[in-house]
Amino acid sequence: MSSVARPAFTARKARFIALCLLPGVIFVVVFTYYPMIRGAVIAFQRYNLFDLTSTPFVGLENFRSVLAEDRFWTALRNTGTWVVVSLFFQFFLGFGLALLLRRQFRGRGLYQAWVFFPWAMSGFLIGLLWRWMFNGQFGVVNDLLLKAGIIDERIGFLASPGWAMTSVIVANVWYGVTFFAIMIMAALQSVPGELYEAASVDGASRLRQFWHVTLPHIRPTLALIVLLRIIWILNFPDLIYAMTGGGPAGGTDIVTTFLIQQVIGGDYGRAGAVGLLVLGLLLSFSVFYLNVTRFERSR
């Protein structure tokens, strides 16, 4: 937090504060908090868009019905794979890129402009882009792999569940490396130069400097970036939606695409239940994660 002194609270200032804050607060209350809370309540109702004549409270019925569905459990498992594998490659490739781009060199600005720009595209467009590239018949990925002699015949990348999951993850990694590179670059730049000077006076090698100076210094930032990223990847159905629509046969469904299917199907009760389950998952994971990383920090 900032160390600047803030003026004291008086009635005249209260009006100014209210005037500045109210427009935003009203928007957020009406169009974010209210629907979120209503969504949570609907999770306990039978609430189908196509039959709103009666919307009785049914207790945990929606949760039971969601949890009884194989497709939900598949989606949950897929979510794990999707998040962990995507994160792993995004993190390490992004870290590598950030280290390479850390020092000024001729053309760095131009390089960044090009290499950062997948990030300017939407997940939806990236999904479409890679859907075309992974096309079983006319896809360029098949063509390149054939030419390189890595495969003998075309692979229906998006037609079999295992390959489809690999494909969406490849696309997601391509997209997400940039984000990590940007954030880690920012973190690296926050390490005070004196620390390196002191370390090199002590005769520490580059590797030791990295291990004993850089890493400890940026660790809290890394921990936070990773958490934000986990939440973000989990809440990022756009790419999958465009690339496979969750198919084939639910093979690339994650909990969020599953949730969207419920909304599109008009079953808001079940959608609310899935939403709350996802939220519970995220919250408990975040609490667990923050505890673990805080432990690390104080050690």
Next chain:
Amino acid sequence: MRRLAKAVVLGVWLLITLFPLYWIVVTSLKPKAEIFSMPLRYWPGEVTFEHYEELFSFADFGTYLLNSLVVSLVAAGAVTVTGVLGGYVLARFSFPGRGALMLAYLVTQMIPLFIALGPLYLLMSDFDLLNRLAGLMLVYVAMLVPFSTIIMRGFYERIPVALEEAAQVDGASRLAAMVRVVIPVMLPGIAATFIFAFVQCWNELFLAITFIDSEDAKTIPVAMNSFITQYDIDWGSMAAATVVSVIPTLILFAAIRRYIVEGLTAGAVKG
């Protein structure tokens, strides 16, 4: 040797980044027969703009472009003004509920908006806002206010209070001090926030497909989504649509690239 290795790695990554984009552009310029013929051509034998023409004649892409532009500009403008005001107050005053508000804003960034998707639909329907650009704008503003406020607050906190106090000593009111002294210093940050919000609105898909299905009110992502049918995608037109829809974003991102690192790390993510 080290430098060579570094250059090679960077080069390879550039290639990996750029190839998909190159490929979509090339696809959009190939005649249909060539898109779906073997062997694949890595350079179009014959360049055609027929897919682009199709977009604007067969599909009503001009309308969609205009819709997206209006929605994104208005929403991003509103979001930026809200952020400039709210961020200022959060950075410069302490008042009851300040912490709670910050928390409430942060929470919206973590809770999946998809929980609210169904109820939002009902709300929009109650207010007769379905299939209207205005409805989409309202929701986009709400979606982006917490982000812009938090980011703006981060920017303000880096500006010394002394700057405003000097102006106020000279007799300027608080608001005048803010407008004349603080805002000019903040302009790069304000521009970055505006552009970021614009791009979010420009790209948003799920709220748009939930609320909009009339031809008049479609935004670009909604229109592109409706190009996808269960069995077939017209890849020529889709490629052209992708290229068209990414151009504004590209221009804007090129303009603010150097603020991105700063902007992103200003608010929540400060180590």
